[in-house]
Amino acid sequence: MMTFTKDPNAVLDYAIDWSKWLAGDQIDESEWAVNPTGLTASDEANTPTQATVWLSGGSVGASYTVTNRITTQAGRTDERSFIVQVQDR
Numbered sequence: 001m002m003t004f005t006k007d008p009n010a011v012l013d014y015a016i017d018w019s020k021w022l023a024g025d026q027i028d029e030s031e032w033a034v035n036p037t038g039l040t041a042s043d044e045a046n047t048p049t050q051a052t053v054w055l056s057g058g059s060v061g062a063s064y065t066v067t068n069r070i071t072t073q074a075g076r077t078d079e080r081s082f083i084v085q086v087q088d089r
Helices: none
Strands: 003-006 011-017 027-035 039-046 050-057 063-072 077-086
Touching (some): 011 077, 027 050
Antiparallel strands (some): 011 050, 027 063, 063 077
């Protein structure tokens, strides 16, 4: 699982490229979840092959699991997660 470091005052975009897994299919729906609470998903977007979320906030020293769950036009579903560690930078 990928790990990223983020400052608590930063507002940054994080993306997952699904193109290899999709194998010609396209993203129909994309949902993001952040656990535990404290890191805020402020905006979401997707293209046919990539899902993006903008994250803000978070508590210094905390780690958050960010999960993207997609449904494709063909009806397949899958999810990918990454970790965001919040540190003063």
